[in-house]
Amino acid sequence: MLERQVAALAEAARLLAAALEGAPLDTGHGEAAPTARQAQELLLLPPLTPAAGR
Numbered sequence: 374m375l376e377r378q379v380a381a382l383a384e385a386a387r388l389l390a391a392a393l394e395g396a397p398l399d400t401g402h403g404e405a406a407p408t409a410r411q412a413q414e415l416l417l418l419p420p421l422t423p424a425a426g427r
Contacts, residue, residue, distance in 0.1 A: 381415045388412035 389412045 385412045385415035388415065 392412060
């Protein structure tokens with residue numbers, strides 16, 4: 374579980390960096406650019422839960 378969250382955070386950071394370097398974060402129509410929107414969706418991670426059996 375933690376490995377997936379770390380991987381998702383790393384991917385979100387990469388996407389946000391790409392969005393900041395080359396793509397506008399706001400399209401002007403009230404929605405985020407696709408790269409920024411994808412990064413935001415990755416950051417909406419479920420909360421950490423204790424592993425079963427611990």
